[in-house]
Amino acid sequence: MTEYIVRFLVGGAVVSAFAMLGDLLRPKSFAGxxxxxxxxxxxxxxxxxxxxxxxxxxxxxxxMIAGAIALAAYSVVVCHVLVRARMRALLATVLSLAIWLIVAFGLLTFAGGQA
Structure with a gap:
């Protein structure tokens, strides 16, 4: 229980700090x-x-790094599928999950991770 309280407090403080940093940057879309x-x-x-x-x-x-790289690859694939194939958003995101899984687990496997 104490771990959750600490995580809540530390996470909240760091979220606030990063939100202030994002508020200072331009464009405002960086805030999120x-x-x-x-x-x-x-x-x-x-x-x-x-x-x-x-x-x-x-x-x-x-x-976390493997997940972030996989998310970037997933995002690029979803954008390309939405624009070029004119697929519906739900279908494009569901189908592109395979890309995320392949990249994430591939990176962890080749990097000697726990996958």
Whole structure:
């Protein structure tokens, strides 16, 4: 229970800091980019280092990086499918999930991760 309280407090503080940073940048669309994902990742990694040590946090960091790269690949594929194939959004996103899975697990496998 204490872990969740700490995660909530640290995550909230870091979300606020990143939101302020995003508010200072132009265009304003960057505010959402900086508000959520980096702050939650930092809070989670801080707790992982504290509870399990740096080795465990390193594995988690590799998984987060693989997920971020896979998300970028997924996003590019969805955009191209929506524009070029004129597919409906739901169908394009569901079909493109295969790209995310292949890239994420492929990166973890080739990088010697836990996949």
């Amino acid at each position: 980019l900086f508000a959520a994902a980096p702050s939650v990742a930092l809070a989670t990694l801080g707790i992982a280092v504290y509870q399990h040590g740096p080795g465990y946090a390193t594995l988690q960091t590799h998984a």
